[in-house]
Amino acid sequence: MSAGPLVEIRNLSKSYRRGGQVVPVLNDITLDIPAGAFVALMGPSGSGKSTLLNLIAGIDKPNGGILRVGGVDIAELSEAELADWRAEHVGFIFQFYNLMPVLTAFENIELPLLLLRMSTADRKRRVETALDMVSLSDRMEHYPSELSGGQQQRVAIARAIITDPTILVADEPTGDLDRASAEDILGLMDRMNAELGKTIIMVTHDPSAARHARTVRHLEKGVLTDE
Amino acid sequence: MHFFKLILRNALRHKLRTGLTVLGFVVAFLSFGLLQTIVDAWYAGAEGAAPDRLITRNAVSLVVPLPLHYREKIRSVEGVKTVAAANWFAGVYQEPKNFFPQFAVDPAPYFSMFPEYRIAGDEFRAFLRDRKGAVVGRKLAQTHGWKIGDAVPLKGTIFPGNWEFVVRAIYDAGEAKTDTSQFFFHWDYLNETMRARAPLRANQVGIFVISVADVDRAAAISEAIDQQFRNSIAETLTETEQAFQIGFVKQTEAIVIAIRIVSFVVIFIMLAVMANTMAMTARERMSEYATLKALGFPPSYVSALIFGESLAIAGVGCAIGVGLTFPVGNWFAQQMGTLFPVFEVSGETVALQLACAVAVAVIAAALPARRAARIRIVEGLRAIG
Numbered sequence: 233m234s235a236g237p238l239v240e241i242r243n244l245s246k247s248y249r250r251g252g253q254v255v256p257v258l259n260d261i262t263l264d265i266p267a268g269a270f271v272a273l274m275g276p277s278g279s280g281k282s283t284l285l286n287l288i289a290g291i292d293k294p295n296g297g298i299l300r301v302g303g304v305d306i307a308e309l310s311e312a313e314l315a316d317w318r319a320e321h322v323g324f325i326f327q328f329y330n331l332m333p334v335l336t337a338f339e340n341i342e343l344p345l346l347l348l349r350m351s352t353a354d355r356k357r358r359v360e361t362a363l364d365m366v367s368l369s370d371r372m373e374h375y376p377s378e379l380s381g382g383q384q385q386r387v388a389i390a391r392a393i394i395t396d397p398t399i400l401v402a403d404e405p406t407g408d409l410d411r412a413s414a415e416d417i418l419g420l421m422d423r424m425n426a427e428l429g430k431t432i433i434m435v436t437h438d439p440s441a442a443r444h445a446r447t448v449r450h451l452e453k454g455v456l457t458d459e
Numbered sequence: 460m461h462f463f464k465l466i467l468r469n470a471l472r473h474k475l476r477t478g479l480t481v482l483g484f485v486v487a488f489l490s491f492g493l494l495q496t497i498v499d500a501w502y503a504g505a506e507g508a509a510p511d512r513l514i515t516r517n518a519v520s521l522v523v524p525l526p527l528h529y530r531e532k533i534r535s536v537e538g539v540k541t542v543a544a545a546n547w548f549a550g551v552y553q554e555p556k557n558f559f560p561q562f563a564v565d566p567a568p569y570f571s572m573f574p575e576y577r578i579a580g581d582e583f584r585a586f587l588r589d590r591k592g593a594v595v596g597r598k599l600a601q602t603h604g605w606k607i608g609d610a611v612p613l614k615g616t617i618f619p620g621n622w623e624f625v626v627r628a629i630y631d632a633g634e635a636k637t638d639t640s641q642f643f644f645h646w647d648y649l650n651e652t653m654r655a656r657a658p659l660r661a662n663q664v665g666i667f668v669i670s671v672a673d674v675d676r677a678a679a680i681s682e683a684i685d686q687q688f689r690n691s692i693a694e695t696l697t698e699t700e701q702a703f704q705i706g707f708v709k710q711t712e713a714i715v716i717a718i719r720i721v722s723f724v725v726i727f728i729m730l731a732v733m734a735n736t737m738a739m740t741a742r743e744r745m746s747e748y749a750t751l752k753a754l755g756f757p758p759s760y761v762s763a764l765i766f767g768e769s770l771a772i773a774g775v776g777c778a779i780g781v782g783l784t785f786p787v788g789n790w791f792a793q794q795m796g797t798l799f800p801v802f803e804v805s806g807e808t809v810a811l812q813l814a815c816a817v818a819v820a821v822i823a824a825a826l827p828a829r830r831a832a833r834i835r836i837v838e839g840l841r842a843i844g
Contacts, residue, residue, distance in 0.1 A: 286836075291753050292837050311758075335468070339464075344755065
């Protein structure tokens with residue numbers, strides 16, 4: 233791990249090709265995110281905040297600029313290298329939880345561990361610890377359809393932290409939840425950041441959710457507006 | 460372990476859809492197995508032929524007879540071991556639908572050439588002693604409930620009149636391909652009766668069945684036999700028993716080809732059904748595949764899940780279909796009576812069923828698996844299942 237910022241972004245740009253036309257989404261983004269930060273990315277729809285999150289998470293590639301995470305220039309990695317990198321360094325929290333409906337809470341949380349060399353007993357121990365952290369030990373055998381939205385998102389958080397990743401990326405993590413469940417999830421993310429020192433980058437359009445972050449950055453039309 | 464768990468649980472997610480697809484497989488592969496077995500049954504006579512047996516017939520046509528005195532001339536050809544006269548009888552037992560093959564044969568030499576017809580010694584001796592005696596196959600006897608000593612009346616068609624026979628022996632199959640639906644009686648009985656009823660038709664033989672001492676010389680012996688009768692009033696055509704049987708099958712080859720084509724059309728229809736199932740399945744789960752890829756699972760894992768599910772569904776459907784082919788085949792054979800003397804599901808048919816199932820599963824899953832493996836994660840995450 234380098235001594236500089238955990239996420240180092242320099243003059244980053246991203247555009248999509250739609251019907252033969254090039255549509256710019258991110259323009260000349262420069263941003264540093266230190267390790268242990270809890271950053272909220274805010275902005276209106278189409279501002280490019282989810283695209284920026286996807287680039288940082290390594291599930292999309294920029295068209296130009298520099299994007300280093302933990303000193304690794306992830307834009308230069310091949311697809312296979314990027315998959316390995318994500319498995320080791322990134323925990324994902326999605327708006328719609330994205331759990332496997334045919335796997336129990338326990339099995340969903342265990343999923344990322346299958347990519348690591350680990351004994352069954354070790355996996356079991358880690359999953360039970362994660363379930364305990366998200367207060368779902370009594371629901372480990374439940375399938376997603378048997379859980380509330382808030383409980384599903386807690387399973388997703390447990391899955392995100394199970395490999396002890398470098399960063400947690402959350403795309404509208406409370407977007408599909410009622411206020412009470414949203415507060416519950418945001419409180420859990422606060423704990424992950426404060427107690428475990430997890431670096432969290434969260435995309436949200438909800439100001440009350442953004443208030444949980446230590447830093448809030450705004451994007452508009454693909455440009456950071458609060459530099 | 461998780462991999463197989465995911466495949467199994469995914470396959471059971473839409474129980475009705477999976478159930479109907481499996482049912483489709485069962486019907487398709489059962490039909491395929493039965494149709495292939497019908498084709499095999501068509502060729503069973505040729506496959507049961509021995510390499511050391513030759514058939515000599517009139518070169519003009521099978522329906523044109525040969526003179527009886529050819530028997531001695533053929534016997535004198537070097538390399539010929541045994542010669543027996545035989546005639547296709549084509550009698551009707553009670554009504555035409557009770558068809559079964561009937562042959563008038565020189566009993567001792569004929570049966571010495573067919574060791575696969577297993578006949579008890581005392582029964583065979585009783586048959587030899589009785590001019591009106593008959594040897595019938597076990598399947599034929601069971602079909603009509605005949606026992607030793609039963610009288611069997613046949614109404615002649617090629618050889619007019621009413622003919623009386625007595626069952627003196629029942630033969631069993633010595634090999635899997637042995638036809639036990641045949642009826643044999645004394646050629647002398649046929650000839651003597653014809654001499655009395657229609658003297659001009661006496662001493663005429665349909666075919667000569669010949670055995671040779673050296674199989675490797677079969678072609679040369681055939682040539683030598685035919686050479687003897689060249690430029691005579693009844694030229695001969697001698698060929699191996701297998702070639703002779705295939706000649707029969709070739710007369711109805713268009714039907715066999717049609718059955719074979721239909722059997723593969725059934726498989727092709729199943730491929731279309733399966734491809735549709737797998738395409739729907741993969742499309743619904745695109746966001747799950749994208750999530751797996753986001754978590755770090757390689758594209759090969761995602762495509763293996765789709766191939767695995769396809770193979771699992773095809774495997775279950777095919778296994779049930781193959782399992783049912785045997786009892787349904789037996790039932791079908793019983794319903795067909797003696798039309799298909801040998802109707803057995805072969806190992807080749809089962810192997811072909813399994814190979815087709817694997818091919819259908821792999822081809823049906825190929826495009827959805829490729830699409831799922833190649834989809835961009837951000838696009839897949841946006842997909843609505």
